[in-house]
Amino acid sequence: MSNNNLLTVHIVTFRDGKKGTVPFSYIKREEKEKPMALDVLMQAQSEKIPDLAFRYGCRARNCGVCTININDKPRVACRARVKDGDKLSALSTLPKLSDLVVRRDGIARQMKGLKIPSAGNDLNIDAPEEYHELTACIECYACLDKCPMHAKNIDNESFGEGFSGYKYGNPFSLLKLERICLDPLTSDKGKEAALQKAIDLDLKTCLDCPGCKCGVGIDLKGKVIKPLLEKAKKRFDL
Ligand code: SF4
Ligand code: SF4
Ligand code: FES
Numbered sequence: 001m002s003n004n005n006l007l008t009v010h011i012v013t014f015r016d017g018k019k020g021t022v023p024f025s026y027i028k029r030e031e032k033e034k035p036m037a038l039d040v041l042m043q044a045q046s047e048k049i050p051d052l053a054f055r056y057g058c059r060a061r062n063c064g065v066c067t068i069n070i071n072d073k074p075r076v077a078c079r080a081r082v083k084d085g086d087k088l089s090a091l092s093t094l095p096k097l098s099d100l101v102v103r104r105d106g107i108a109r110q111m112k113g114l115k116i117p118s119a120g121n122d123l124n125i126d127a128p129e130e131y132h133e134l135t136a137c138i139e140c141y142a143c144l145d146k147c148p149m150h151a152k153n154i155d156n157e158s159f160g161e162g163f164s165g166y167k168y169g170n171p172f173s174l175l176k177l178e179r180i181c182l183d184p185l186t187s188d189k190g191k192e193a194a195l196q197k198a199i200d201l202d203l204k205t206c207l208d209c210p211g212c213k214c215g216v217g218i219d220l221k222g223k224v225i226k227p228l229l230e231k232a233k234k235r236f237d238l
Contacts (some may be wrong), residue, residue: 001229007136009040009082011052012089021087024048037077037088038066041100052101064140067091067215068100074142093144106153107141109165110173114197116180130223131182133176142215143171145151148163149205171212171220178224193238196234198228 006025013020024044038056040076045052057063059078066077069089082088094102144150150170179192180186206229211221220223 007035007040007082007084008085010087011041011044011050011100012087013052013099014090015098022049026082027040033198034081034083037068037075037080037082037086038072040082041068041077041088045208053097053101055101061137061216064138065104067140067142073217074145076138076140076142088195091141091144093150094141104141107144107170107172110201111176111197112160114193115189116193117187118185118190120185123124123234125184127184128182130227131179131184133218134179134182136218137172137175137214137215138216139172140215141170141172143212143220145213147171147212148209152202152205153181167201167205168205169198171214171224173201174198174206174228175218175220175224178228181227182198190217195228195231201230203232 007028008023008025010025011022011025013022022044022120024047026040026043027047028035038059041052041054045054054068055068056066056078059066059075064076067074068077069075069087069091070077070080070082071087071189072092073090074091074093075132078089088094088100090100091102094104096104097103131176147170149168150166152168153166177194177198181191186194206225209226214220
């Protein structure tokens, strides 16, 4: 086989608390193929590293669980093409479990205990356009990258019994809270609870931050952070 049919990447493994790097040459189906990172990981697992750990679900950029770092930047592996020499590693913003698998529950648990009273169940009320835009979130957690609010969690990590999620927020959690605020079925009390939660997660950090970037193109700065800060300023004198 000609070398033009091979594409070599460097896969960063994580075993027993130690990092390693394994070069892997992906065999392309045709010379012109530009494989997705997930294709490469799957072939690496079947051909060279049988116990290589990584996650995937839908393979169609819907579930978000396949997100890894490519050359130290978060990318959705089933939709990110790789090139010769690329480095594939676990997301750097969450604790590593094994190889490219990270612990994700610290984010989801942030909302534990949050009670949002509903304004009723009138399905004829239309949600505003911004609400629908925010439903495009696939929970990939790419937006955690370089978020100074989430970075504060590093010193506060404790996953023991009773762990109820990270203390400090992140763009994804704020998106969920802004979505609750925009939902026409959320009562005024519910909106206030969501806003208070955003403030408790340290929304103030966003005041001095240039903004966050979404892996699927949601305007986080304009559609999440700005409206939350506006509401917080008005109600809580931020
Ligand atoms: S604007 Fe806020 S949520 Fe976004 S990256 Fe900055 S601190 Fe994090
Ligand atoms: S806001 Fe964007 S980057 Fe963040 S979890 Fe949702 S889809 Fe991913
Ligand atoms: S496998 Fe579901 S988004 Fe990649």
